[in-house]
Amino acid sequence: MAVAMPKPSAAILSRRAAIVDALKAIVPGEGVVDGITGMRPFETDGLTAYRQLPLVVVLPETVGQVAAVLRYCHQQDIPVVPRGSGTSLSGGALPLEDGVLLVMSRFNRVLDIDFDNRCAVVQPGVTNLGITRAVEHRGFYYAPDPSSQIACSIGGNVAENSGGVHCLKYGLTANNVLGVEFVTIEGEVVRLGGKHLDGDGGYDLLGLMTGSEGLLGVVTEVTVRILQKPETARAVLIGFPSSEEAGACVAEIIGKGIIPGGMEMMDRPAIHAAEAFVHAGYPLDVEALLIVELDGPGAEVDHLLAAVEAIGNANGAVTCRVSQSEEERAAFWAGRKAAFPAVGRISPDYYCMDGTIPRKELPRVLAGMKALSERYGLGVANVFHAGDGNLHPLILYDANKGDELHRAEAFGNDILRLCVEVGGVLTGEHGVGVEKRDLMPEMFSEDDLKHQQRVKCAFDAKHLLNPGKVFPQLHRCAELGRMHVHKGQVAFPELPRF
Amino acid sequence: MTPQTTPAHPDALRPQTIDDVREVVAAAVAAEEPLAVEGTGTKLGLGRPVQAARTLSLAQLCGVTLYEPEELVLSARAGTPLAEIEALVDGHGQRLEFEPIDYGPLHGLEAGQGTLGGALACNLSGPRRLKQGAARDHVLGITAVSGRAEVFRSGGRVVKNVTGYDLSKGLAGSFGTLAVMTDITIKVLPKCEAETTLVLRGLDDAAAAGAMAAAMGSSAEVSGAAHLPMRVAARIAEGALGREAATLLRLEGFGPSVAARSAHLGAALQGVAPLERYQGAASAALWRDVRDVRPFVDGTDKPVWRVSLAPTQGHELVMQLRMQAAIDAFYDWQGGLVWLRMEAGEAEADLVRATLARLGGGHATLVRASAAVRAATSVFQPQPGPLAGLTQRLKVQFDPKGVLNPGRMG
Secondary structure, eight states: OOOOOOOHHHHHHHTTTHHHHHHHOOOOOOOOEEEHHHHHHHGSSOOOTTOOOOSEEEEEOOOHOOOOHHHHHHHTOOOEEEEEEEEEEEEEOOOOSSSSSOTTTTTEEEEEEEETTTEEEEEETSSSHHHHHHHHGGEEEEEOOOTTTTTTHHHHHHHOOOOOOHHHHHGGGGGGEEEEEOTTTSSSSEEEEOOSSHHHHOOOOOHTTTOOOOOOOEEEEEEEEEEEOSSSEEEEEEEEEHHHHHHHHHHHHHHHHOOEEEEEEEEEHHHHHHHHHOOOOOOSOSSEEEEEEEESSHHHHHHHHHHHHHHHHTTTEEEEEOOOOOOHHHHHHHHHHHHHHHHHHSSSSSEEEOOBOOOOHHHHHHHHHHHHHHHHOOEEOOOOTTTEEEEEEEEEEOOSSTHHHHHHHHHHHHHHHHHTTOBBBBOOOOOOOOTTTHHHHHHHHHHHHHHHHHHHHHOOOOOOSSSSOOOOOOOOOHHHOOOOOOTTOOOOOOOOOO | OOBBBOOTTTTTTTOOEEEHHHHHHHHHHHHHHOOEEEETTTTTTSOOOOOOOOEOOOSOOOOOOEEEEETTTTEETTSHHHHHHHHHHHHTTOOOTTOOOOGOOOTTBBBSSHHHHHEEEEEEEOHHHHHHGGGGGEEEEEEEEEEEEEEEEOOSSSSSSOOOOOHHHHHTTTTTSSSSEEEEEEEEEEEEEEEEEEEESOOOOHHHHHHHHHHTTTTEEEEEEEOTTTTGGGGSSSGGSSOOOOOEEEEESSSHHHHHHHHHHHHTTTTTTEEEEEEHHHHHHHHHHHHHTTOOSSOOOOOOOEEEGGGGGHHHHHHHHHHHOOOEEEEGGGEEEEEEEETTTTOHHHHHHHHHHHHTTTEEEEEEHHHHHHHSOOOOOOOOHHHHHHHHHHHHHHHHHOOTTTTTTT
């Protein structure tokens, strides 16, 4: 796939040896990787269609090293791309030819577990699941659960504001992070929030940092909220003859005041692919399948399961099965969680989209997708976080066949345009990165994007942190700073006064 | 003191459209004359007094523009009264989950006069903050006019959205100093079918902190944890609790669930202290008064602090302050929110903040004091150098001429 990245600076490339030496003086030992073989594993992230070797890879071990590297790069005008575990699905950690790739994986320690204050303080390279592992002996867990949770780092989760199956009930990363320490591009260490609520009492910089895709600062410590695990969880599998009926069922569940721990939908191609792969016991004669998981005290789960079953039946369900054991609940989820690799078995390549729509627009969007599928001559399988309207269409293509890759990209872009058209957004949890960067004007006006970039200018006026991501066009901060209001030319409106 | 209606600004500019808001800001920018930005003016006692040539009131930019209960989403103009929105969603069995505090009574004003824009601009929250978040966690999108007199949008109307920077969060709690919000889209959630509050009686502050930590660390899904020391307890819900110290633990949800959790939590707290239970409306009355700082609604302007810190440090802060100043105090958020009234009338900002810093930090905001005291005190928590630098640069990016509520957040 082709995506225009900022033109590499010939001056930086020509100074590479000196830059590597300077970085080795800051991070000793194995912490600087400059050989092609050593750098090869870092040339891409979870969006493998894009590849680029960085100028050099740096793996710092201390906050002091991070600060020194950033200070040096700021002085020398060298771009820096931060990277956690490299699981981004939008190319957020795609390296730059003239940029330092700052890999945070050695920041892998759990610093403090404070059960009384229900929080954990960890370094950014700790994996999402690693936090839960560190606190589960007391029955606690960390709620946001992106499907890459076994590998993805909490620092990356902060950068992407990651979601997951359970965010309908428990919120996104932004709702579960209490504080961060980060280093600015100028090498200053800043702490936001901590074990207390509401950050620092001033502007919500923590809210701005979360989801900023590595463009504002490099996170070196994270304080997260941990929760006691629900007493019990059970899932129900409900099959429908059409996606309209499944959609109506979802709307009624929410309308009745039930917020399930998770509510997922799969369409026929996704159901068949998953069943063939993991034999989850899914019905194969339905057009849409819902997995609804209810968690909480046993009494609540029993009460709500009965309610959800009744709603399913009232909306034309043809199958309805409640998990009778933990093994069965896990089996229900196994198919959904394996949906991506399952689709990978039936198609040489697939391209995963991530738009979000108002739930009620699901039938319209699925119909639109079907028409697009015919127009582009490519199949599509759908898995869908039904509770919060987050779609994951998987476009099936073969990169070795003619222009299929090109068609898949065009198909994907049309799906996202459709999402925006019905009141939705380009990305629900995967981030903009490089992948959806050039689609941003579909959703935002020039002034909208300029105001987002002004946040960037407050943090990184030289545009050195992760350039080429998120924003389709990088305006120089000096240009953004100009005011366009002319004295005396503004008509003063006649406004009611009292 | 009789409650006052909203302070009226005879000369306030009251635009009715976004375009008019933009023109007012443009005129202020052109003339380099600051604007005091407000909704209905119920929270002018929060923050430092603003010196401005004109007042921009959003009170007439109002009305709910979209409400889809089945989608759990509502959009309204910034000046829409919160009471109107709460009544509307209540009619559909829904509520604003962030349980916004009403500062009116604390400031000697009538209750229920605030706007949606004000709630977000001050990032209001309530006892449910510790489980379900503040206003910033429930905003989905905004339209606003920055101090550059440019209209911009951020976010959208769907819950799950990471497209571009979340400027809605940036504006939450910015007290109108970055941009004037004109339209706000929020998430609404179903009301709970049942509510029970378990009340432990007679615990001292330290023992209450232990009991609240145990309850919050259980799987009971406690949605409110407050401690009212002796005498303070008498000042809520018209004395329903009597004088004895009361530690409140709220459970909300479906009937069978609340019943089961109430039984479990009660059993877990067996022997800690005598236990009472308040159901439904009686429970709600307790939490409304905790939320609105009713124990300090006294018709005076004695300084009141709102201190956010690690929950287990709340009672330590109070104990240490008591040794040096006459204070009255109670706790919300498991002890992580301390409300302090300074009985001698001095704000004692340095003492409060130095003590807080020794206990691991957090932030202390002076939420009530006379205008003279607020003008002379750092109302908001002073920030260390690098953070102050970022704050200042963000302000300059959004409001280069400093026309929007200058000085309010000092």
